[in-house]
Amino acid sequence: MFRKRHPPAGSKPGTLMIHAAAERPRIHVMKYRPDHLEEHDVDTIEAVRDLLADDHVCWIDVQGHGDEALLRAFAEFFSIHPLALEDVVNVPQRPKVERYDEHTLCITRMFQSESGSVEPEQVSVFIGDRYVLTFQERSGDVFDPVRERIRQGGPIMRSSGPSYLAYALLDAVIDGYYPLLEAFGERVERLEDQIVSEPQPAILHDIHTTKRDMLTIRRAVWPQREAISALIRDEDPLISAQVRVYLRDCYDHCVQIMDGLETYRELAGGLMDVYLSCVGNRQNEVMKILTIMASIFIPLTFLAGIYGMNFEYMPELHTRWAYPVLLAAMAVMAVGMVFYFHRKGWIGGADRDDPEARP
Amino acid sequence: MFRKRHPPAGSKPGTLMIHAAAERPRIHVMKYRPDHLEEHDVDTIEAVRDLLADDHVCWIDVQGHGDEALLRAFAEFFSIHPLALEDVVNVPQRPKVERYDEHTLCITRMFQSESGSVEPEQVSVFIGDRYVLTFQERSGDVFDPVRERIRQGGPIMRSSGPSYLAYALLDAVIDGYYPLLEAFGERVERLEDQIVSEPQPAILHDIHTTKRDMLTIRRAVWPQREAISALIRDEDPLISAQVRVYLRDCYDHCVQIMDGLETYRELAGGLMDVYLSCVGNRQNEVMKILTIMASIFIPLTFLAGIYGMNFEYMPELHTRWAYPVLLAAMAVMAVGMVFYFHRKGWIGGADRDDPEARP
């Protein structure tokens, strides 16, 4: 859950820890202005430099961290501070916004909804004056609708500069939280139903897992919210006033997701109590059966034991009606006990004690 | 509980998600000044435009979202920002206040008291310089008393401009929370009584449901309070100073409702403990009955077993008084046990251990 690939303590700041299994970077560049669009798959920094030469907006999307030399070449070309590069590569970092001289770095955490997994992937977005540079841990992302919107050439998309593009990417990341939130809602409701219908121990484990997963998401959304708030509030010249309005919308979404998560967390916490009480209830039922059986038969067995004794002088043994009378007395006792337990609501009390029998 | 009808991740901001079952909009316009009132049911934006032509105050009330073309026409005519329109349609949004160039948008959540349901309905209020434009999800609302006050032509109502009308609508929405709050009070008190009189498992489920419903309301009231506070605090030229005093009253109501909710939540939380303890108590009672029965009869049965043995040389068996003496000894043992349990307060201790027997 928390496995920062951090360098050894005391190492030089800016040391990159590239995982052995990291994917080789795949670089996709979209270069557009209102009336024109080019897309390129490139693999050297020189190719990127050439594409940036004129006044288009460029989105350079780097998927995979597995090539330190290339990353350092990017860092040099885009004047990325060594600490910023470290934040990009040594994942996971807390979502945050940092202002550098030539660009603003916005780190965010993306959850891919199609798999339903809660494994986050870090997306680092550099917003420059004429480019947006994104680094992703792996290939595969939630940005296809954004690419589609660029290709379709919507006027706002094509003409609003890099900060609008960055907003669109952030918005896509945050929209990706909604399916997760809905999945949590369904999990909580399903657990609620199960607890009432059949409270099995496995449910407890499910509740625990659900709460843990929510915790993971919550830790991602909370700083995300702060980061977007900082983008709106700070007087960053790279973010246009128009985009600030859109970011406010994005901020509202974050708050809404937090709200939803908090609600589900409180509900999940309450479920634990309900479960424990249902278990206590079942235990009570077990105890009642034991007590009923024992209370009915132990006295009867004692009576039978009395007349199983071998004393010479037991006049009852020789009376003709003693046996049927005793049997009758035993039956009366048993019925009396049953009646007593019935009146206490222990027998036939399903309609009063059983939660499932409730309308 | 949380079903945002949100567009697919990454879609263009301003995308509207209109539910298939959404009602067709019904538009009602009230147009008034101190000495004059007109009411119209219209269905085109052109009709609205005509009504807005002179210097009356207009309340355009749109109930139902089921016509995207009409909504977009409204948005265009009233210069509604695409994101604002999205907030109106893609319900539920968090209650909030947003300032736009030509109007202020105030999103609020209404609970209808007659049905006693806690299903909220979003009301979006645009406050302009000469109009108030409201969007509701469904027909049916809590605004009839406001309409009545306009018709009766009270001097403050008719002459205080759109911001007073907006205040009156907000106030009506918030007043609608009181019946809910009282219903919670009654639910909590009834639960309290039931727990003391007959602590059944079903109560736990009721406590859980009550807490969940309170959570829903609380999530609606909390941002509502912030939103009204923002309306009072911000220097919005569309809100007159006179109305600000009234909004302060409205704010007080919100705080009072929050207070009441918090009180009931703490009480409901405490009920869980009382319930669990009552259950534990019942379990204890079951255990006591079992222990009393077993402790009295198991030793007696053992004694009977002794004299049921078939040893040849058991002198007691042949003594005349052995049988009655043994029976007497058994009776003494049984009475001794009963006395012991009585002294421990397990038998006849109802007056000491039974919560129901308390005055």
Add this chain to the structure above:
Amino acid sequence: MFRKRHPPAGSKPGTLMIHAAAERPRIHVMKYRPDHLEEHDVDTIEAVRDLLADDHVCWIDVQGHGDEALLRAFAEFFSIHPLALEDVVNVPQRPKVERYDEHTLCITRMFQSESGSVEPEQVSVFIGDRYVLTFQERSGDVFDPVRERIRQGGPIMRSSGPSYLAYALLDAVIDGYYPLLEAFGERVERLEDQIVSEPQPAILHDIHTTKRDMLTIRRAVWPQREAISALIRDEDPLISAQVRVYLRDCYDHCVQIMDGLETYRELAGGLMDVYLSCVGNRQNEVMKILTIMASIFIPLTFLAGIYGMNFEYMPELHTRWAYPVLLAAMAVMAVGMVFYFHRKGWIGGADRDDPEARP
């Protein structure tokens, strides 16, 4: 606990909800300056107007809300805002301070100590430049010592203007919380003693009630504290600098009462745990008795059962010493079990397991 007499949702702001059983207002006016004092019982607004005509300080005390016409007459004469009048009448309101043009309204909640009840009564204090106007829900209050001080003509009291009088009233209200707080302290201590000496289920209900009552007081004191803080902080010309020092003292009392309440709440919360654990302990004791009885006698009964069998070829049955040997063996087994349970601390372990036996 929470029964606001609020008007129907959507009614005109300023609508008064006067309870059918509300007392008819009784108006008492004290009119004083350093060298002179008059007291009058009046019943019309004209009489009040005449008394206010010269330069004395006037305290107009209205006890009871049961006359809407009179209240509206007061409101008109003293220029009370309709919303302020609504706050006075539609009790309970949260304690608060509101500044109007001609006076400052201070709403507070009074608990009468003689009855020991936690039923609050709202006192609304209007502080004007030459008068203090108070509205109480019912006759009977905690202000007699203040009246006495006015009559005795103490120099500070008589010469410090209306704001000092208002302070004296507020201080009397807050001093009235101390007896309540002490009563809580005694309740918590008594509960603590009872739990240790005899943990009965009824105690749980007492803890719950105590916590609920504390909650009620707390909800009253908390905003009271904020209100007094606002009086001190805000630059209200009606409050003299000298009185601000006294209000600071009043504020300290509020904080001290909050502190005390919080302490008792935490203690009461802890009591719940101690109680539950004592109950668990008792249950454990019951279980031990059952287990001891069963573990000792069930094996012995089995042995007796063995020799009660009717097999033809059971050589032991015909041995002369078999019976006493078996009895001896049984005694040894029983003693062995008793010794085993003693070593486990289950028997005679009162000195180790019994909380009451502790020094």
Add this chain to the structure above:
Amino acid sequence: MFRKRHPPAGSKPGTLMIHAAAERPRIHVMKYRPDHLEEHDVDTIEAVRDLLADDHVCWIDVQGHGDEALLRAFAEFFSIHPLALEDVVNVPQRPKVERYDEHTLCITRMFQSESGSVEPEQVSVFIGDRYVLTFQERSGDVFDPVRERIRQGGPIMRSSGPSYLAYALLDAVIDGYYPLLEAFGERVERLEDQIVSEPQPAILHDIHTTKRDMLTIRRAVWPQREAISALIRDEDPLISAQVRVYLRDCYDHCVQIMDGLETYRELAGGLMDVYLSCVGNRQNEVMKILTIMASIFIPLTFLAGIYGMNFEYMPELHTRWAYPVLLAAMAVMAVGMVFYFHRKGWIGGADRDDPEARP
């Protein structure tokens, strides 16, 4: 725990409530400058006036409140505000700092470490331009080391004016909290050990008492911290810049004590859980013994019962090997059960289930 000696509600501010058992004041004056020191025991205000006549620094220490006339004489001579005098006498007050025209009042709560008691004593320190005036509830305090340092004539002590002396007193009071904190640390550790070695019910009461005592200290330290922070922050001309540095150190001590208290509180809270779980565990053990005994012997007793029946036609009874075969079968059953329970870890599982057997 909370017994404020407060005056009756509504009494005049400044009313003193002197406890009948209050000690008669003993007044000790230390008068010093760098090269000179005098000590006097005085008992009238005139004597104090004479000692204050020249330019020495004077520490007037009043121990005991039992003489209202003398206290009022002090108040008059030192221009003490009636409310300040009330704070000095009507103990306990919350620790606080208040600025008056001629002096600063600093109220603090002292715990005497030698007795290990958590009964606080209020110390009120007035810091004037040439004097420090302290009021204590009783004789006996933690200030002897400070007196010793004055007598030894350390240069900083003797030449740094009244504010340094006041700092030294505050520091002595706060240093007095460390032994208490250590005592708590030891109590928590001892409880932890006891719970693991022998979890008896009495421990729960100890945990509760420990938590209550911590609460008492905490309520004293928390406002103390705020008070010192106010002394450092406010621009009080009576506190020299040099002393502010020392007060910062004093503030750090307060924070450290709060930290320690919080840590112990969380640990003590966790102990409750551990204890309850240990108790639950013991209960489980009792249940297992009962179940083992019952499960082994009840079926065997049944078998013995079968062959104790008196049917005429029971062929087994007449078979020669029936009896030993039955005994063998019973032995096999018993061993089988034992093996079954052993495999479940109920028998001989001490090495797995017993917390004490853990390294």
Add this chain to the structure above:
Amino acid sequence: MFRKRHPPAGSKPGTLMIHAAAERPRIHVMKYRPDHLEEHDVDTIEAVRDLLADDHVCWIDVQGHGDEALLRAFAEFFSIHPLALEDVVNVPQRPKVERYDEHTLCITRMFQSESGSVEPEQVSVFIGDRYVLTFQERSGDVFDPVRERIRQGGPIMRSSGPSYLAYALLDAVIDGYYPLLEAFGERVERLEDQIVSEPQPAILHDIHTTKRDMLTIRRAVWPQREAISALIRDEDPLISAQVRVYLRDCYDHCVQIMDGLETYRELAGGLMDVYLSCVGNRQNEVMKILTIMASIFIPLTFLAGIYGMNFEYMPELHTRWAYPVLLAAMAVMAVGMVFYFHRKGWIGGADRDDPEARP
């Protein structure tokens, strides 16, 4: 856990409490500029003075506190305030930053990762204009990589002045928290596995210890974070703007560690619930076995008891088929009970009730 070596209450501020077992100070000086490096082991303040004479950057590292005279000599030479020296020696202090005239003191708490221990060691860093002076409690630290970087002569390291060196040391300390955090992550995961596979009481103790250890770390990291934030925020001329960027990175690490700790704390808290529920579950299982055994055999034993009675007139005893019929009836009853318990899911319900059997 909390053993401050504080001086007796009331002693002079600046009193040093040197532990008897404190190590004798070992002083290591690294003196460098971009093109030059010297290292010296010295043992007098005079040697230090000579090394500081020119314009190199000097790192004087003092390991061990066991020589008061030497420490006081250092304090005098470096103009260390007596209170600052007290903070250095009387460990542990809360991490903090304090600005003095000639240097800034930064107190931090180091955990050494190799031992995996959570015993902290205090490191006090004085940042001067040309030197960094560090005091450690013991020899052995996490600074070897920093020394290595100085020796290797990296350009930033050698040319960025004392504040960069101080940053490098702080960063090394904070990087040392990551291994601890990972160890906690592993402990929590292992506990989670154990609870599901075999919920033994010892686990509870492990959870408690884990939580306590986390608490210790948390109390160290929290003020650390504040201290670094103060270093960044305050306009301290000794910290260069370039280093502020690096400190921001360091601050991010602190926040990330706090985040991780909070996550693990919440998880560990949840584990307690899961454990308690597993235990309750096992108890339930024990109860079920007891109830099954008793419910099956007690009625059968009663039946056997009936026919073991010695009445003269019991016709069944003389019927030929009575015995086999009774045995058959008993078998039917037993099977019936087994079937009943099976349907209730008590027998063979492992696949439904056993958490381990879950996929």
